[in-house]
Ligand SMILES: Nc1nc2c(ncn2[C@@H]2O[C@H](COP(=O)(O)OP(=O)(O)OP(=O)(O)O)[C@@H](O)[C@H]2O)c(=O)[nH]1
C-alpha cells in the first residue's frame with residue numbers, strides 16, 4: 280500500500296527525514312521524523328537510496344571512509360516524493376569494510392521538489408553536519424533519535440524562513456554575457472550545429488532567448504547582446520535580466536587586448552549585482568576565439584594566466600571555471616557547455632561515482648555518458664590525458680556510430696573499435712525517454728563485451744533514478 284502525506288490544507292513545504300543504514304540483513308530504515316510514512320514506504324526509500332552506494336568498489340576497504348560523502352536528489356515516483364539524500368559511512372569495526380553504508384534523506388512532496396533544488400547548498404550543510412555526528416562508532420539509539428529530531432527541527436525552521444514557490448518543473452535560466460563582438464551568438468549557433476546561420480550573424484539587439492531540452496528538463500538560454508547601450512540597460516534593470524540566474528557564461532575575445540579593461544569592468548558590475556541579490560550561480564569563463572591555428576606561445580600563456588588571476592580576484596564566493604573556446608573547434612564548445620550544465624546538476628558526484636564503479640568492473644581507463652547532442656553528462660578517467668583523449672574523440676565515435684547505424688551496418692546498439700593497444704566500446708541505450716550513449720575506453724581487455732553485458736543492467740538500474748533528477 281502506498282501512503283502519502285496530505286499537505287493539501289497547508290501552503291508550506293513539509294519535510295520528512297529518514298535515516299537508513301545498511302545492516303547485516305540489508306537496508307534498514309532506522310528512524311523517520313515526523314513519523315508519518317508507512318513501514319513499507321520507508322523500506323522503499325532505504326533500499327533505493329542505499330543501493331546506489333553499494334558498489335563494493337565505492338566503499339569497501341575502510342580507507343574509503345572519508346571519501347564517501349555524496350549528495351543526490353532522488354525521485355520516489357511511487358510515493359510521490361523527492362528526496363535530497365546524503366550518503367555516508369558509519370564506523371563499525373564488526374562490519375565488512377569496517378563501515379556501514381548509510382543515508383539521510385530529506386523528503387518533500389514531488390510538487391515541492393523545487394525547494395530542494397533551490398536550497399541544495401544550505402540543506403546539504405545541515406544534513407552533512409548531522410551525518411558527521413552519526414558517523415562515530417557506537418552512537419546510541421537515543422542519541423540517533425535526538426540528532427534526527429534536531430535536524431528535522433532545523434529544516435522546519437529553515438523552511439519557515441525561506442519562501443519557495445511551487446513550480447512543477449525547474450526552469451533553468453542560463454545567461455551568455457560579454458562585450459559586443461565577443462562571440463556569444465556564434466558560440467550558441469555553433470554549439471547547436473546551426474552552421475547555416477553562422478555566416479550571417481549580426482550584433483544581437485537586446486536579448487535573444489531560446490529554449491533547449493536536456494534530459495527532459497527545459498533550459499532557457501539568454502543571449503545578452505553586448506553593445507554598450509544594452510549593457511547599461513541590463514545593469515539598470517538587473518532584477519528583470521539578471522535575477523534568478525542559474526548559470527552564467529562569460530565571454531572574452533582573447534584577441535581583443537584593447538578591451539580587456541572594459542570587459543573586467545562589465546564583469547565586475549555583473550558580479551556585484553549577483554552578490555547584492557545574494558545569488559551565486561556557477562560561472563564559466565570562455566576565453567573565446569582561441570582558434571586551433573593560434574600558436575601556443577609563451578606570451579599567450581602568460582596572457583591567459585593574467586586574465587585568470589584577474590577574473591578569480593573578482594569572483595570571491597563564486598565557483599568559476601575557465602575554458603579556451605573557438606567556433607572552429609567543436610570539442611571546445613561542447614566541453615565548456617557540458618561543464619556548465621554539470622555544475623547545475625545536484626547529482627554530479629554520485630553520477631561520477633556510478634561511472635567509476637562501472638569502469639572498475641570493466642577495467643576501463645575512461646567512461647563517458649553522452650546524450651543525443653554529445654553533451655557529456657558525466658565522465659570518469661584514470662588521468663588527465665585519458666580524459667582529454669576520450670572527451671575529444673567521443674563525438675567522433677558517436678558520429679561514426681550513427682552513420683553506420685543509419686546504413687544498417689550496426690544493428691545491435693553496440694560497436695567495438697580496436698586500436699593499437701586500446702579499444703573503444705560504444706553503446707547506445709534508452710532510459711525512459713532519453714537516448715543515451717556510453718563510451719568505454721580500455722586497454723586490450725579480454726571479453727569486454729561479456730563483462731559489459733554482465734554489469735550493464737545494474738548500472739542502468741542505478742542511473743535510472745539519478746537521470747530523472749539530473750537537473
Ligand atoms: N576567429 C573567430 N571568430 C569568431 C569566433 N566566434 C565568433 N567569431 C566572430 O566574432 C564576431 C562576433 O560574433 P558574435 O557571435 O556576433 O558576437 P556577440 O558576442 O554575439 O556580439 P553581440 O551580439 O554584439 O553582443 C563575428 O564576426 C564572428 O564570426 C571564434 O571562435 N573564432
Ligand SMILES: [Mg+2]
Nearest residue numbers: 464482483504
Ligand atoms: Mg550576439
